[in-house]
Amino acid sequence: MLKVSDLSVNYGATRVVDKLNLALGDDEILMLVGPTGCGKTTILQALAGLIPVSEGSIQLGAWTSTADKPLAPEKRNVGMVFQDFALFPHLTVEQNVSFRLKNTSLADHWLSLLGMDKFRDTKPARLSGGQKQRVALARTLAHEPAFVLLDEPLSNLDAALKDSLRWEIRSALKTAGVPAIWVTHDQDEALSVGDRVGVLKNGVLEQIDTPEACFAEPASRFVARFLGEASFMPGNLCDGMITTEIGDVPATPINGAQGDVDVLIRPDDLSLSANNSNTNGIIEWARYEGGSRLYAVAMDNGHELKIRVSHETAFQPGTRVEMVLTTTHPLAAFNRE
Numbered sequence: 001m002l003k004v005s006d007l008s009v010n011y012g013a014t015r016v017v018d019k020l021n022l023a024l025g026d027d028e029i030l031m032l033v034g035p036t037g038c039g040k041t042t043i044l045q046a047l048a049g050l051i052p053v054s055e056g057s058i059q060l061g062a063w064t065s066t067a068d069k070p071l072a073p074e075k076r077n078v079g080m081v082f083q084d085f086a087l088f089p090h091l092t093v094e095q096n097v098s099f100r101l102k103n104t105s106l107a108d109h110w111l112s113l114l115g116m117d118k119f120r121d122t123k124p125a126r127l128s129g130g131q132k133q134r135v136a137l138a139r140t141l142a143h144e145p146a147f148v149l150l151d152e153p154l155s156n157l158d159a160a161l162k163d164s165l166r167w168e169i170r171s172a173l174k175t176a177g178v179p180a181i182w183v184t185h186d187q188d189e190a191l192s193v194g195d196r197v198g199v200l201k202n203g204v205l206e207q208i209d210t211p212e213a214c215f216a217e218p219a220s221r222f223v224a225r226f227l228g229e230a231s232f233m234p235g236n237l238c239d240g241m242i243t244t245e246i247g248d249v250p251a252t253p254i255n256g257a258q259g260d261v262d263v264l265i266r267p268d269d270l271s272l273s274a275n276n277s278n279t280n281g282i283i284e285w286a287r288y289e290g291g292s293r294l295y296a297v298a299m300d301n302g303h304e305l306k307i308r309v310s311h312e313t314a315f316q317p318g319t320r321v322e323m324v325l326t327t328t329h330p331l332a333a334f335n336r337e
């Protein structure tokens, strides 16, 4: 288990990471997300021992590293995967993966598992981005790291490749059976790949939980907005049900919310229809997404809601529509601000 306790990092007088606490199981993948500059890379660097920490401890198996007694980076047995792959350009794929490796059968194992066998004698310059990242991952895992840190490993790759490679990386990490912390800017990636998601804001972990809990029961409006389209509507919460102008739904009260609340509405919690006498809003804008369309609807009560529907439902901006809350699952309710 990787255990991080009250870890803080200062750059000069500025605190960049503030009392980070987390514990990762033996093969658990934590996705770390947050706005630019919130401290994600700093956390990875601190865990790897590349920068000094100001307070707190990091513990893994038999070793502990503290601010007073830091453990040298080479003694932590950490594997790192970067967005720019960091391969040696003058070495072949096999030489890159086997570099400083005592047991080269592990290089064979991971090259084969990641489908890179046929590129063993190729130099990195002749590989695609996805292939380079597979080599970088094979090199990391062949060294049998005690834990793996991934800093936006897919951000230099195109969308289609990202989608498939994220599963390959997840599967390889699970096969290796090591804890991993994976920094990403991509909310879909965080929710779909992680066993848990950690959402950072200004160096503080706002929430660390399963993807489902972070999405459906966000600890704050910030987390709600960060992990996907989030609209809010006023409602009244009583006996576990929220009453709103556009329908009644079961509630998950956040921080003991009661009475006058704002309910978190995701674009798939609503239904949309036009050409009837019950319209309650007007389409502001429409975004075509291929298989679906996202609409922003200005409600007559002054709030804006976003809704995602099939691409077959095509309305022009300016169309009057009826929006109804149709979900049967509980929606998060926040105390009215």
Ligand SMILES: Nc1ncnc2c1ncn2[C@@H]1O[C@H](COP(=O)(O)OP(=O)(O)OP(=O)(O)O)[C@@H](O)[C@H]1O
Pocket (backbone or CB within 6 Å): 011, 016, 034, 035, 036, 037, 038, 039, 040, 041, 042, 043
């Ligand atoms: N060497 C440094 N000296 C001083 N400040 C730094 C240093 N490195 C980073 N910072 C500051 O620390 C804060 C956190 O930076 P960090 O790179 O960890 O953010 P991040 O969440 O990884 O951002 P991004 O998503 O843009 O990569 C930022 O305000 C940054 O300007």
